[in-house]
Amino acid sequence: MVKSYFGASYREVEIGEIVTLGRDAPLTLECGVPISNFPLAYQTYGTLNAKRNNAILVCHALTGDQYVTGIHPVTGKPGWWDRMIGPGKPIDTNRFFVICSNVIGSCMGSFGPKEIDPATGKAWGLNFPFITVSDMVRVQALLVDYLGIEKLFAVIGGSMGGMQVLEWATRFPERLFAAAPIATATRQSAQNIAFHEIGRQAIMADPDWCDGDYLAQRKYPHKGLAVARMAAHVTYVSQSMLQEKFGRNLQDREEYTYGFDADFSVESYLRHQGVSFVERFDPNSYLYLTRAASYFDLSQGGRARLTDVFAGTKVRFCVVSFSSDWLYASVESRNLVRALNAVAANVSFTEINTDKGHDSFLLDVPEFDAVMTGFLHGSAAMYGVD
Amino acid sequence: MVKSYFGASYREVEIGEIVTLGRDAPLTLECGVPISNFPLAYQTYGTLNAKRNNAILVCHALTGDQYVTGIHPVTGKPGWWDRMIGPGKPIDTNRFFVICSNVIGSCMGSFGPKEIDPATGKAWGLNFPFITVSDMVRVQALLVDYLGIEKLFAVIGGSMGGMQVLEWATRFPERLFAAAPIATATRQSAQNIAFHEIGRQAIMADPDWCDGDYLAQRKYPHKGLAVARMAAHVTYVSQSMLQEKFGRNLQDREEYTYGFDADFSVESYLRHQGVSFVERFDPNSYLYLTRAASYFDLSQGGRARLTDVFAGTKVRFCVVSFSSDWLYASVESRNLVRALNAVAANVSFTEINTDKGHDSFLLDVPEFDAVMTGFLHGSAAMYGVD
Numbered sequence: 001m002v003k004s005y006f007g008a009s010y011r012e013v014e015i016g017e018i019v020t021l022g023r024d025a026p027l028t029l030e031c032g033v034p035i036s037n038f039p040l041a042y043q044t045y046g047t048l049n050a051k052r053n054n055a056i057l058v059c060h061a062l063t064g065d066q067y068v069t070g071i072h073p074v075t076g077k078p079g080w081w082d083r084m085i086g087p088g089k090p091i092d093t094n095r096f097f098v099i100c101s102n103v104i105g106s107c108m109g110s111f112g113p114k115e116i117d118p119a120t121g122k123a124w125g126l127n128f129p130f131i132t133v134s135d136m137v138r139v140q141a142l143l144v145d146y147l148g149i150e151k152l153f154a155v156i157g158g159s160m161g162g163m164q165v166l167e168w169a170t171r172f173p174e175r176l177f178a179a180a181p182i183a184t185a186t187r188q189s190a191q192n193i194a195f196h197e198i199g200r201q202a203i204m205a206d207p208d209w210c211d212g213d214y215l216a217q218r219k220y221p222h223k224g225l226a227v228a229r230m231a232a233h234v235t236y237v238s239q240s241m242l243q244e245k246f247g248r249n250l251q252d253r254e255e256y257t258y259g260f261d262a263d264f265s266v267e268s269y270l271r272h273q274g275v276s277f278v279e280r281f282d283p284n285s286y287l288y289l290t291r292a293a294s295y296f297d298l299s300q301g302g303r304a305r306l307t308d309v310f311a312g313t314k315v316r317f318c319v320v321s322f323s324s325d326w327l328y329a330s331v332e333s334r335n336l337v338r339a340l341n342a343v344a345a346n347v348s349f350t351e352i353n354t355d356k357g358h359d360s361f362l363l364d365v366p367e368f369d370a371v372m373t374g375f376l377h378g379s380a381a382m383y384g385v386d
Numbered sequence: 387m388v389k390s391y392f393g394a395s396y397r398e399v400e401i402g403e404i405v406t407l408g409r410d411a412p413l414t415l416e417c418g419v420p421i422s423n424f425p426l427a428y429q430t431y432g433t434l435n436a437k438r439n440n441a442i443l444v445c446h447a448l449t450g451d452q453y454v455t456g457i458h459p460v461t462g463k464p465g466w467w468d469r470m471i472g473p474g475k476p477i478d479t480n481r482f483f484v485i486c487s488n489v490i491g492s493c494m495g496s497f498g499p500k501e502i503d504p505a506t507g508k509a510w511g512l513n514f515p516f517i518t519v520s521d522m523v524r525v526q527a528l529l530v531d532y533l534g535i536e537k538l539f540a541v542i543g544g545s546m547g548g549m550q551v552l553e554w555a556t557r558f559p560e561r562l563f564a565a566a567p568i569a570t571a572t573r574q575s576a577q578n579i580a581f582h583e584i585g586r587q588a589i590m591a592d593p594d595w596c597d598g599d600y601l602a603q604r605k606y607p608h609k610g611l612a613v614a615r616m617a618a619h620v621t622y623v624s625q626s627m628l629q630e631k632f633g634r635n636l637q638d639r640e641e642y643t644y645g646f647d648a649d650f651s652v653e654s655y656l657r658h659q660g661v662s663f664v665e666r667f668d669p670n671s672y673l674y675l676t677r678a679a680s681y682f683d684l685s686q687g688g689r690a691r692l693t694d695v696f697a698g699t700k701v702r703f704c705v706v707s708f709s710s711d712w713l714y715a716s717v718e719s720r721n722l723v724r725a726l727n728a729v730a731a732n733v734s735f736t737e738i739n740t741d742k743g744h745d746s747f748l749l750d751v752p753e754f755d756a757v758m759t760g761f762l763h764g765s766a767a768m769y770g771v772d
Contacts, residue, residue: 260673
């Protein structure tokens with residue numbers, strides 16, 4: 001039983017595997033703070049083969065975690081990529097050994113702002129150091145070391161998970177054979193920086209956030225976090241999906257009530273997204289992780305050219321975007337592909353036609369399954385995975 | 387001096403013209419509540435001609451008001467359509483008599499939730515009755531009566547102002563010659579209902595909102611209203627405009643600070659939008675007006691067909707949309723135009739190419755000026771305006 005709280009109701013839950021990293025030497029974060037003896041929570045699925053060449057690292061998005069499949073210990077629901085990962089599924093655990101860790105800064109057992117700072121015996125809160133996508137990836141590399149894997153067969157992830165994939169491919173190009181950055185970008189756009197700022201302001205506007213000290217004060221910024229999630233959720237779906245699914249349907253009523261209740265189904269849906277989120281996610285983690293995403297920029301503020309960043313890469317790339325994704329629009333993937341083409345990298349690009357928006361990579365999109373299945377089995381044959 | 391507060395600093399300011407309407411007979415709002423002896427604040431510009439046929443009613447958007455030009459008494463800045471209205475400008479006050487009233491439910495002197503309920507001597511707050519776009523327009527018609535104008539030459543407005551234009555054209559088709567609905571839709575979309583719900587939830591999450599009773603308690607939900615405005619503002623501009631104007635520029639710094647300050651210029655810009663808004667707008671008005679916009683649906687939940695709604699109309703329509711507007715996208719205007727074409731209405735449609743997003747109708751877009759100038763002078767000649 002991990003002694004930590006999970007969600008607004010302060011439940012304690014059993015977390016699977018946790019490894020302590022940074023034992024031998026501290027890891028210096030990009031912000032300059034060295035960290036050592038910190039926990040990283042992870043899960044594995046399938047079996048590492050004798051050649052140790054069938055490992056796939058899956059990187060989760062902003063509010064995901066290590067529970068890609070199976071039953072999630074906090075929500076009681078299937079993991080976030082249950083439809084993609086498992087025996088006979090596109091990421092086939094009969095063939096591949098799948099690793100997914102909870103990124104640092106997050107809240108499912110890894111080093112994050114709700115964990116206890118040994119120096120004070122209290123939750124880190126805003127004393128937690130700022131982390132970046134690069135830091136997340138360097139910690140994942142320590143985990144891969146710990147698991148005794150020299151080179152990953154593939155690194156796969158969508159959204160902020162896709163940023164981690166790109167960071168892997170550029171920081172540790174010799175440690176992976178294939179990379180699938182999905183619905184992502186080489187840098188966070190101005191509009192997405194703006195959306196994340198709104199979310200953070202909503203949380204910090206809630207007096208129950210207590211300047212980040214809500215755990216010590218036994219409060220919880222329910223409302224602020226719910227508003228942040230609602231604002232984010234609209235960006236995860238498409239205009240046409242909302243119109244087709246909800247339109248102007250009323251919620252359990254025939255007429256307008258002339259009030260501020262959720263008259264419309266889409267309002268009720270959105271409120272539900274907010275309320276259920278506060279039961280599983282830590283508000284300070286939301287602040288830190290959105291900050292990390294906003295800081296992400298492979299071109300380092302224009303100091304590096306993408307063609308230099310990817311020059312000479314031997315990684316095989318499978319870039320995927322979704323036509324109705326307006327958060328990480330296809331143009332972002334095309335920019336990535338253009339840079340990869342300019343260095344003669346091995347890259348395929350598929351823009352999948354769907355009206356499901358950014359969340360398409362999490363949803364039932366058969367063409368996406370087919371792309372992933374084909375890429376993984378084709379690459380595995382080339383790499384010599386049995 | 388109007389005895390009312392304006393904005394978070396509770397300033398009292400001098401409001402121009404205010405007329406008391408509903409003196410002879412009450413007006414029954416769509417929600418069923420009758421109202422009488424209620425104030426409507428308005429401004430006029432230019433001179434009504436002898437034929438009384440040169441009047442243009444301008445309808446403002448969600449947070450606009452009657453100060454289309456001149457100096458705004460609260461902000462000290464030029465009115466919201468200063469670039470469009472005035473001598474020699476597209477809506478030429480040398481030729482036209484321009485009327486703009488503050489919609490009911492708003493907060494610049496008209497009947498709204500911050501005004502005093504005579505029955506209690508306190509601000510209405512959440513006891514204010516729910517209003518609709520149709521109610522706003524029926525009140526405007528009373529103002530037009532009061533001004534002694536039988537038929538308006540034109541009704542013009544963008545966004546929620548455009549909804550009012552459509553309501554005028556369908557409810558009082560004999561009382562206007564021309565109509566210019568700009569950057570609007572025949573009904574609020576699911577996505578826009580969702581965005582407004584986020585704004586309301588942000589305000590209502592702020593404990594200083596005091597269940598709508600902040601005026602009596604001498605509080606003010608600064609933070610909630612600012613978050614609501616930030617979330618709305620992102621929808622007013624385009625992705626490409628944000629990218630070109632701000633990109634990933636840092637605000638007065640060379641490096642990331644690894645903190646939650648506004649490292650990025652776009653964050654600073656957005657915060658400024660929030661902070662300045664609370665100095666001029668009433669939080670409860672924001673709740674009521676977003677509710678009214680969400681309720682807007684010319685098809686009455688599918689009970690009416692648009693072709694029936696517009697059947698036989700003699701009004702001359704000038705429909706305008708902007709290519710980068712994703713809040714009221716061009717497809718919404720095309721749907722309107724299709725219905726107008728299907729009843730052989732007199733309609734022109736211009737989609738203007740610009741990267742300025744929804745706010746294009748308020749910004750420097752010369753092609754838009756040219757469209758308005760042409761439409762108004764052409765129609766005026768036909769209508770016999772001197």
